Amino acid sequence: MAATAPAAPAEPELDRSGAEDEPRGTEPEEDGGNGQAGPTAGAQQQHRLAKLPLSRIKALMKADPDVSLASQESVFIIAKATELFVEMIAKDALVYAQQGKRKTLQRKDLDNAIEAIDEFAFLEGTLD
Amino acid sequence: MAERPEDLNLPNAVITRIIKEALPDGVNVSKEARRAISQAASIFVLYATSCANNFAMKAKRKTLNAGDVMSAVEEMEFERFLQPLREALEAYKKGQKGKKEATEQKRKDKEKQNTDENDKSRDEEEDEQEGENEGEEEDVEN
Numbered sequence: 001m002a003a004t005a006p007a008a009p010a011e012p013e014l015d016r017s018g019a020e021d022e023p024r025g026t027e028p029e030e031d032g033g034n035g036q037a038g039p040t041a042g043a044q045q046q047h048r049l050a051k052l053p054l055s056r057i058k059a060l061m062k063a064d065p066d067v068s069l070a071s072q073e074s075v076f077i078i079a080k081a082t083e084l085f086v087e088m089i090a091k092d093a094l095v096y097a098q099q100g101k102r103k104t105l106q107r108k109d110l111d112n113a114i115e116a117i118d119e120f121a122f123l124e125g126t127l128d
Numbered sequence: 129m130a131e132r133p134e135d136l137n138l139p140n141a142v143i144t145r146i147i148k149e150a151l152p153d154g155v156n157v158s159k160e161a162r163r164a165i166s167q168a169a170s171i172f173v174l175y176a177t178s179c180a181n182n183f184a185m186k187a188k189r190k191t192l193n194a195g196d197v198m199s200a201v202e203e204m205e206f207e208r209f210l211q212p213l214r215e216a217l218e219a220y221k222k223g224q225k226g227k228k229e230a231t232e233q234k235r236k237d238k239e240k241q242n243t244d245e246n247d248k249s250r251d252e253e254e255d256e257q258e259g260e261n262e263g264e265e266e267d268v269e270n
Contacts (some may be wrong), residue, residue: 016268032270049220051142057197058138059172061192066185070177072218072224073194078176078218081201083171084209086165087150093161094151102145105151107160110168119205122175 018022092117138169176200 024094054072057079061070089110110127114120143166147157157165177192179200184192194217201209 016228020157024263049216049223051146052138053142056136056138057173060173063136064174064177064181067177067181067192068190071194072194073195074180074192076220077194077197077201077213078173080213081176081197081206081209082138082169082172083146084212085206086146088208089165089168090147090150090157092137093165094155097155103154104156104158105161106158107164110161110164114168121169122204123168125170127167 050076050079051083054079057082089113089120092120137172138166138173140166143169176204179203 054075058070058075061067061075061078088092090105092113093105093109096112097103097105114127115124140162144157144162147165149164151157164254176197177200180192180196184190187196189196198210198213201207201213206233
């Protein structure tokens, strides 16, 4: 009987993919999430917290030349904030689709939302 | 691995799922709208990162931390996000702590295994006892 058999089936681990993207030395702060351990009940719950892959978010963050290092927590919060942003912009755009008596969200609904809503001002002129 | 910001998109399937879950049933999203939202999301990440980095630099830190991101979100006028973000962060930290402990436990188990292999040749009885101990440690891990 293998002493180290995991108790639960393995689930894709977002943090592991994040840890694999760079050498360990780059994250002095939260380095606990190496994801090499077998999944526990707590870890499974934690995977539900971020829908967007942290590795991709981190890669985007590093595209900024002024950014040297980012803690794992900061990557997670940006991922979560982005998720909330997507929800928000989709809902706000829907209002315009409904005004046009449509059930399909279209690009112009996005454009209208961006123009009308202050928080989306940073997007003006940026989308293809 | 020099990636340009334009090349880094977020996975379509995930973006689509987030959109669908936010909207009522029966609402569809055109491909162009989905693409635009995905682009907007990438730009949001870049903007939030830049903003957060300013806070880190102001504090003379080289590492962007959670607090910097929270400050950035507030400055970007997304105050409504702050409370859910705080809650998510707490849950995330708890999960990380569990993982850390599990990693520690795994490391201890491995070391114990290595020690066992050295002792195996000497005493079989002792080996059985070690086996029982390993079982106990497994319970703690779970």
